[in-house]
Amino acid sequence: MQFNFDSTEPLYLQVAEQIEEAIFLNSFEEGAQVPSTTEISKQFHINPxxxxxxxxxxxxxxxxxxxxxLGMFVASGANGKIREKRQQEFYKDYILNLVSEAQKLSLPETAIIEMIKRGYEQNGLD
Structure with a gap:
């Protein structure tokens, strides 16, 4: 975990995001115990x-x-819930903006789809 003490984002949100990311990447698997508030606060010099x-x-x-x-544990189904949350955020943050900008540029849906396919090919994801 790394925290930016100079960021305008509150530390408690950074804590939540860091642990959520660890769950998403399976660093903390479902059912596993996460470090205690005391452990995290001592290690990173953050108020418990x-x-x-x-x-x-x-x-x-x-x-x-x-x-x-006993402490805090990763809930059953947490990874799937995080994936679903992130997919919804992706749609809201990226797809809606993409469509809005495409409309301003008078790009048809087929052109956007072709661009996305090209992006996948260039990144070796296809």
Missing amino acids: ATVLKGMNILVSAGFLEKRRG
Whole structure:
């Protein structure tokens, strides 16, 4: 985990994003325990309440679950939920903007699809 203490983004959101990314990349697998708020706060010199606030965001989203007296664990199905959330964000942040810009340029749908295919080919993803 790496935190930007000079960022305008609050640390608790950075904590949530870092742990979410680790779950998404399977660094923390479903059912696995994540580091405690104390461990994270000591290692990165962050207030434990700040770490807990970030973790609670993930609990509310259903990505983490609290086990009384044991700590925080990756919830069952968390990876799929994160993937779904990110796909929705991708649509909202990229696809809608792409379509809007394409309309301004009078590009038909077929031209956009061809450009996307070309991008996949250039990146070796096809």
